[in-house]
Amino acid sequence: MSLIVFAVSEEGLRLLPPGFLTGLMEQYGLHLEFERVPAPHEAEELAKHLAPELWHSAFCTAKHSRIGLVIGAYDLAVTPPNFTQRHLYPGIDNARLLLFAYHCQRAIRARFSGHKSGDMLCSTANAKAARQCLEKLWPEALAGIEKRIAEGEREVSSRHTVLRELTRTGIYAKVYLIDYQGAPAVEKIYRPRYRDRLEREKMAYGQLAETVDTIPKALSIDGNSLILPFIRQAAHYDPTGWKLVPVKKIRQIIAALRQLYDAGYAVIDAHAGNCIFDANDKLWMIDFEFLHRYAERPESFWQSFDIAGIPPNFAGATPPGSPPYLTRPWLESFGFPPQAIDNDTAVSIHLRRLVYWAGRKMPAYGYRKARTGVRFALAVVCLLLRHFSPSSARPIRLEMRP
Numbered sequence: 001m002s003l004i005v006f007a008v009s010e011e012g013l014r015l016l017p018p019g020f021l022t023g024l025m026e027q028y029g030l031h032l033e034f035e036r037v038p039a040p041h042e043a044e045e046l047a048k049h050l051a052p053e054l055w056h057s058a059f060c061t062a063k064h065s066r067i068g069l070v071i072g073a074y075d076l077a078v079t080p081p082n083f084t085q086r087h088l089y090p091g092i093d094n095a096r097l098l099l100f101a102y103h104c105q106r107a108i109r110a111r112f113s114g115h116k117s118g119d120m121l122c123s124t125a126n127a128k129a130a131r132q133c134l135e136k137l138w139p140e141a142l143a144g145i146e147k148r149i150a151e152g153e154r155e156v157s158s159r160h161t162v163l164r165e166l167t168r169t170g171i172y173a174k175v176y177l178i179d180y181q182g183a184p185a186v187e188k189i190y191r192p193r194y195r196d197r198l199e200r201e202k203m204a205y206g207q208l209a210e211t212v213d214t215i216p217k218a219l220s221i222d223g224n225s226l227i228l229p230f231i232r233q234a235a236h237y238d239p240t241g242w243k244l245v246p247v248k249k250i251r252q253i254i255a256a257l258r259q260l261y262d263a264g265y266a267v268i269d270a271h272a273g274n275c276i277f278d279a280n281d282k283l284w285m286i287d288f289e290f291l292h293r294y295a296e297r298p299e300s301f302w303q304s305f306d307i308a309g310i311p312p313n314f315a316g317a318t319p320p321g322s323p324p325y326l327t328r329p330w331l332e333s334f335g336f337p338p339q340a341i342d343n344d345t346a347v348s349i350h351l352r353r354l355v356y357w358a359g360r361k362m363p364a365y366g367y368r369k370a371r372t373g374v375r376f377a378l379a380v381v382c383l384l385l386r387h388f389s390p391s392s393a394r395p396i397r398l399e400m401r402p
Contacts, residue, residue, distance in 0.1 A: 002078045002094040003130035003145060004123055006071040007050055009059040012120025013068035015112060024107060025073055027320040028100045029171030033072040033145050042137050043067040049133035051125035054089055054400055056118040074145050076152045077170030087379035088398055091125035101400035103321055156189045172197055180219060180227055189225040197289040201226060204288035211263060214256040214283045231284050235277040237333055239325065242365040244335045244353055245272055252283040254338055257306045266292045266305040268318060271325045272333035292316040302339045335361065
């Protein structure tokens with residue numbers, strides 16, 4: 001678990017609409033515990049525990065604090081920082097703080113041109129600093145957080161024999177490989193606040209699995225979890241990787257999406273990462289947390305949300321961060337618009353894929369790898385500078401991002 005104390009500047013309190021920051025926290029899995037306006041002496045003490053160098057914040061210095069609001073939060077899905085993150089952002093103990101800070105920065109820039117998140121927000125770097133702050137200023141809040149963290153861990157504990165944990169982020173649910181009646185199976189246990197996502201998955205793995213043969217049928221469904229058959233994955237296509245999905249498998253994906261459309265549903269979170277192929281090259285679709293039932297189904301399959309993208313006024317649930325596949329599904333994984341599968345010749349499709357792979361897919365993949373390499377090199381530089389110049393707490397200042 002990770003404790004985090006946020007400080008909102010007086011400017012941020014004035015400019016940001018009510019619920020803006022807490023809505024972002026909710027979206028990225030941070031649990032809000034309390035909000036309060038600090039007294040002058042509390043603001044001065046709080047500033048001693050914050051990490052303004054991470055946020056590039058000037059409003060929360062100990063002597064000239066302009067803190068308008070304090071937000072106490074905790075995270076039940078801690079992601080330990082890797083080597084690069086530890087050395088580019090000294091002191092952090094949870095890489096998901098970087099994810100939240102990155103999306104917070106994007107949201108503030110989109111709403112307020114010329115402003116950065118550090119003008120409005122700062123936080124503690126790690127749980128130790130947050131705990132010390134709460135122990136001094138608001139011990140009753142700390143006791144409440146610790147109680148809720150213990151409850152949160154119990155809520156997603158499996159009653160079965162766990163062979164391995166499969167959880168990727170743990171924001172909404174914990175996923176385990178378990179022994180179920182003598183065979184391996186996958187158990188997904190949802191946190192109570194995200195029960196709506198469980199209900200959508202129950203619909204998919206229960207009712208829809210009866211008619212859509214690419215959806216695995218649940219072995220067991222109860223109030224807060226479901227158990228699915230364990231599928232040994234032979235092929236998987238990461239949308240951000242360098243490979244395109246083979247045309248033969250594309251046809252399987254489109255056929256499955258057509259079955260869902262005929263049943264009156266859209267996956268919404270439809271991308272190649274949620275399509276796995278077993279040793280027999282059979283497609284299995286997983287993750288239906290954002291399953292959407294059409295109130296009025298589009299006239300044709302090619303206009304469906306999983307093919308044409310969601311409309312601008314879409315009011316259903318969507319993944320956080322507005323990933324690009326919501327508005328241009330499958331292009332990054334297929335290399336051509338899905339509609340072309342019925343209209344273009346095989347030669348035309350392969351040529352389009354080759355052009356897309358050479359002109360877009362590989363350059364984007366290469367850029368991501370190069371950026372990762374540059375950040376790693378900067379982390380090494382930071383490590384060396386701190387070793388030979390201990391007084392330099394953070395020799396290279398970078399905007400927080402995962």
